[in-house]
Amino acid sequence: METSKITGDRIKKYLSEGKRFDGRKPEEFRNIEIEVGVSKNAEGSARVKIGNTEVIAGIKMNMGTPYPDSPDKGNMMVTAELLPLSSSRFESGPPRFPAIELARVVDRAIRESKVIQFEKLCIEKGEKVWTVFIDIYTINDDGNLLDAAGIAAIIALKNSKIPKYDAKEGKVLFGELTKDALPLEKEIPLSLTFHKIGDNFVVDPTREEEDVAETRVTIGSSNGIISSMQKGGCESLSVEEIGNALDMLEGVWKSVSEKIKKFI
Amino acid sequence: MTTKIFKRPDGRKVDELREMEAKVGIVPNADGSAMFRFGETIAIAAVYGPKEHHPRNKRDPEKGTLRCEYNMLSFSVTDRIRPGPSRRSTEISKITQWALEPVVMTEKYANRVIDVHINILQANASTRCAGINAAAMALAHAGIPMKDLVSSVSIGKLDKQLVVDVNKYEEDWEEGEGATDIPITMTSKGKLTHIQLDGKITAPQLKEAIELARKATKEIYEVQKKALKDSVETK
Structure with a gap:
C-alpha cells in the first residue's frame, strides 16, 4: 500500500512543528531489539528490530584466492534480499535496485571504515585468504x-567465529568453528540515514515517513570520523541542509551506539 | 529385524519428534504469518492475499491460485548456499503448493491469487516439512477459509529401522542399508496431501512408515492448533 498524499501532507505539517505521528523527536530512533546467534549454522548472525522493522544478517566464510591488488588481504561480499515475505511491495525474482543499493551502502560503511582486519584473514599470500560473506x-x-541492515551486519560480524580449516587437505571444515573471533577493530562503524521531509530532517523513518521523504543521505561513521556517504532520491540539498544533517550526526550516532552497546 | 532397541544418535525414541515450537503473527506486514520449529530447523511463512492476480493470463476463472515460494537463507546451512532460486527450491515450492491446496478453499477466490512465502532461517533437515507446517498456520492466521490444517513430518529409515522426524545427522546415515527419507504431509483427518521418498524400502515397511506419520502428524496438528488458538485469545 502506498502512502496517500493526504497522509504525506499531514506528516510534513506535523514535522514543521517538530512533531511526528508516533510522538518521537526528529532525531529519535524507535526502540531497538537485538538477538544474536539466531541461525546457528552461520559463523555469526543477528536479528535487529527497530520498531516493527526487522532484519536478519548472517556471516559465512570460505577460503578463496585474493584479488591481485591485495594479495595479502581477505575479501568481503555483501548481499541483501528484500524478501517478498517482508512486504507486499517486494516481489520474487532477481534483486532490483533497492536490494542492490542496500547491500552496497552496507558494504561501503563496513569496508571503508576498515573495521575488518583483512590482513589477518590472509592464510597464504597471493594464494589463500578468507572471504567473508555478509548476507542480509x-x-x-x-x-x-x-x-x-547496517546494524545487523556489524553485530553479526561482532559475533562471528572463524571456521576450522584443514591446511593439509586444503579444505574448510564447514559447521566446525574455532574459538577465534573474526578480527575487528575496536571502533565500530554505524551507517545512519537522514531523510529530508519537507524542510526538515528525520532519522529512523517509519514506512509512511520514508515514502514522503524527498531525499536522504546515509553517513557511515565511527566516533566522529566519516568514512562513507551516499545521497539517495532525486531532490537536491543545499549546502546549509547537508550541514544540518552533519550537525545531527554526532547526537544520533551516540544515542544509537548507546542502544546497541551491549552487542558491540 | 533385530529385537534389540534401536539407539538414535540424539537419544530420542524411534517415534519421538524433536522439540516443537509454533508461533503466529511474526511478520506484522503480512495478512497471516507463522513460525514453526523442529529442534534446530526453523521455518517462517507469510501469506499475502487473496489479491489481484498479475499477469492477467495466469488468472484462473474457476478458482483462486495458491502461489508458494520456498527459500533457504544463504547461511541457514553450514555450507553457504548462493542466494536465489535453485532447482531444489523450485521443486519444493511446487510440492508445498500441492501439499496445501487440498485444504484451502480456493474456489472462493476465482481470478485471485494467494501468495505464500516460506523462508528457512536455520536448517537441520526436514526443512520442507517445517515450511509446510508454518505455511498451513500462516494461511489459517490470514483468515483464509480452509477445510482442515495440514501437518508434515519426515519419516526416516536408518539401516532397517523406521524413525520419526529425521535430523541432519540421521539423514546422512551410511551404515547398513543407509538412510531413506520419506517426507509426508497429512490432513488432521489422515488424508495424504504430499509424499516423497528417497532411498529404498519395501511396500510393507512403507505402509508402516505412513502409520508412523499418521501418529506424528496428529501431535504436530495439536501444536499448530494451540499456537493459532493462543494468538486469538491473547488479542
Whole structure:
C-alpha cells in the first residue's frame, strides 16, 4: 500500500512543528531489539528490530584466492534480499535496485571504515585468504531498512567465529568453528540515514515517513570520523541542509551506539 | 529385524519428534504469518492475499491460485548456499503448493491469487516439512477459509529401522542399508496431501512408515492448533 498524499501532507505539517505521528523527536530512533546467534549454522548472525522493522544478517566464510591488488588481504561480499515475505511491495525474482543499493551502502560503511582486519584473514599470500560473506534478509519492512541492515551486519560480524580449516587437505571444515573471533577493530562503524521531509530532517523513518521523504543521505561513521556517504532520491540539498544533517550526526550516532552497546 | 532397541544418535525414541515450537503473527506486514520449529530447523511463512492476480493470463476463472515460494537463507546451512532460486527450491515450492491446496478453499477466490512465502532461517533437515507446517498456520492466521490444517513430518529409515522426524545427522546415515527419507504431509483427518521418498524400502515397511506419520502428524496438528488458538485469545 502506498502512502496517500493526504497522509504525506499531514506528516510534513506535523514535522514543521517538530512533531511526528508516533510522538518521537526528529532525531529519535524507535526502540531497538537485538538477538544474536539466531541461525546457528552461520559463523555469526543477528536479528535487529527497530520498531516493527526487522532484519536478519548472517556471516559465512570460505577460503578463496585474493584479488591481485591485495594479495595479502581477505575479501568481503555483501548481499541483501528484500524478501517478498517482508512486504507486499517486494516481489520474487532477481534483486532490483533497492536490494542492490542496500547491500552496497552496507558494504561501503563496513569496508571503508576498515573495521575488518583483512590482513589477518590472509592464510597464504597471493594464494589463500578468507572471504567473508555478509548476507542480509528483511523480515518486516516498516521503514529504515538501510540502518537496520547496517546494524545487523556489524553485530553479526561482532559475533562471528572463524571456521576450522584443514591446511593439509586444503579444505574448510564447514559447521566446525574455532574459538577465534573474526578480527575487528575496536571502533565500530554505524551507517545512519537522514531523510529530508519537507524542510526538515528525520532519522529512523517509519514506512509512511520514508515514502514522503524527498531525499536522504546515509553517513557511515565511527566516533566522529566519516568514512562513507551516499545521497539517495532525486531532490537536491543545499549546502546549509547537508550541514544540518552533519550537525545531527554526532547526537544520533551516540544515542544509537548507546542502544546497541551491549552487542558491540 | 533385530529385537534389540534401536539407539538414535540424539537419544530420542524411534517415534519421538524433536522439540516443537509454533508461533503466529511474526511478520506484522503480512495478512497471516507463522513460525514453526523442529529442534534446530526453523521455518517462517507469510501469506499475502487473496489479491489481484498479475499477469492477467495466469488468472484462473474457476478458482483462486495458491502461489508458494520456498527459500533457504544463504547461511541457514553450514555450507553457504548462493542466494536465489535453485532447482531444489523450485521443486519444493511446487510440492508445498500441492501439499496445501487440498485444504484451502480456493474456489472462493476465482481470478485471485494467494501468495505464500516460506523462508528457512536455520536448517537441520526436514526443512520442507517445517515450511509446510508454518505455511498451513500462516494461511489459517490470514483468515483464509480452509477445510482442515495440514501437518508434515519426515519419516526416516536408518539401516532397517523406521524413525520419526529425521535430523541432519540421521539423514546422512551410511551404515547398513543407509538412510531413506520419506517426507509426508497429512490432513488432521489422515488424508495424504504430499509424499516423497528417497532411498529404498519395501511396500510393507512403507505402509508402516505412513502409520508412523499418521501418529506424528496428529501431535504436530495439536501444536499448530494451540499456537493459532493462543494468538486469538491473547488479542
